[in-house]
Amino acid sequence: MEYGDSTRSVNAVGIHGVPGSPVAPVPVPASAYHLSGDESEPLDTYGRSSNPTWRQLESALAELEGATSALVFGSGMGAISAVLRVLSRPHTTLVVPADGYYQVRRYAVEYLAPLGVTVVEAGAAQMCEAAAHADVVFAETPVNPTLDVVDLHQLATICRGRGATLVVDNTAATPLGLQPLSLGADLVVASATKALSGHSDLLAGYVAGCHPELMAAIERDRLLAGPVLGAFEAWLALRSLGSAGLRIDRQCRNAQAVALMLRDHPAVRSVRYPGLPGDPSHALAVEQMRRFGGLVAVELADAPAVHRLIERSALLVAATSFGGIHTCVDRRARWGDPVDEGFARISLGIEDTDDIVSDIERALT
């Protein structure tokens, strides 16, 4: 029987245990483990190689992504940079999103290009075209922050046709909203800092996939480069995963309701949400997504209009990052994203839907 996503989130945290053992996960903050006298290698030897709390989180993430294995890292960028390092050689042509998470572009341009990697930046609409000449394609969907959806099935077909590796950043959608591996991606990477852990209290990242050699090479990079996750962060992330279904359902419901309200609001120039009928990405989103996510992109007149919205609202938190329990607003031009001055990304929290809709509606008027 196929369980629903909330049941799978709860089960992923672990439902089996010997009588007397705690139902909740327990963190194991060890740097070193007892070795046996005969020098046979136990599963855990040293904290940079492995950790029991990581393993529990990794099997939960692999289950949710539909992967055979997952590897956790100290941040999303820790996971992404490890994958890009492993896949990049001199003369590799690497496609990265021109409109996606800006630090991925920065990493490719500042660290990989000087090593001889050809870095090609492509917007969501140009991804397939760029993939036709690539060795590695790093795609993000929905693109953060503009929320264009990339056609993963088409992109995977192009990549497979030329033997290119397709990596998909699943941070915005989460595995509860999108399953890139089932659409043909070779690897999923994500920041678990956002909606998956969902409480704005930790940084974490992961890689999930089904190719044993590729996953082993990424694990080797984690060991040698050392961007590891702390045991307490792994434990907090695991603890949060159990409520991911509940939280993400509410965030998606709030995003849908706020997007609908914004569409008809006179102070709004434009609004993007993949779940909004009439959105340029809606048809594709319906085809490939299970949920449309908690992010809404809105364009107001100018930067002061975004500042006024935050000032007048009683519920909005001005913060970068997203996916937490609070509804947050971030004016992305301040970070250098290629968007207009009045562009704001709203990350919906888990407040009551009517409260957050009327708060934003009032604050805009």
Ligand SMILES: *Cc1c(COP(=O)(O)O)cnc(C)c1O
């Ligand atoms: C936040 C984010 C990252 C980076 O994750 P960190 O945990 O901050 O390192 C990567 N990709 C996307 C789409 C993000 O939103």
